[in-house]
Amino acid sequence: DTGVSQNPRHKITKRGQNVTFRCDPISEHNRLYWYRQTLGQGPEFLTYFQNEAQLEKSRLLSDRFSAERPKGSFSTLEIQRTEQGDSAMYLCASSVGTGEANYGYTFGSGTRLTVV
């Protein structure tokens, strides 16, 4: 499979627990994005990496959220002390670094988080 891969597909956790999601982008893509989508809304930008550098973070990314992309390959998104409001679909996307103007991103299937 040469697409964007996200794991796990689903995660149910108790409030207050920490969770970590993983994204494996398309191998030749140097840009990686995390988005969050809640029911009835479009995806909202969280953060962006170019290679291993995290170049932009949304104000939505509170200090309980941290994202990494060691070595510029896969990325992880960690949420500490989860709250019910964190329940959402977390989407990862990657792009090649050129041509986005024409081709947009490729999204992974997402990780659906439910905080109970």
Place this chain on the structure above:
Amino acid sequence: RKEVEQDPGPFNVPEGATVAFNCTYSNSASQSFFWYRQDCRKEPKLLMSVYSSGNEDGRFTAQLNRASQYISLLIRDSKLSDSATYLCVVNRGGSNYKLTFGKGTLLTVNP
């Protein structure tokens, strides 16, 4: 004002109908424009880019009016398989190519 606003929907149309989606964006510096399609509980997938001159892909036609900051998508001869949420997407430009999504408009095509 939201950066990208779409028709709230939902739209329910019979098979074979023509349906139009409208979208406005607030940032006049926006550079790239797209329509994405999202099936229920799935990830968004690129449907088509939107060019200044307008562009067509089979039954789908996209238009852009930069002066009015308006984007449209027309679906002709709608099929049952067109049922999905259609997301209007804008790239404001800059080096990060961050995309900003509208809320989406749900389309249901009925037999």
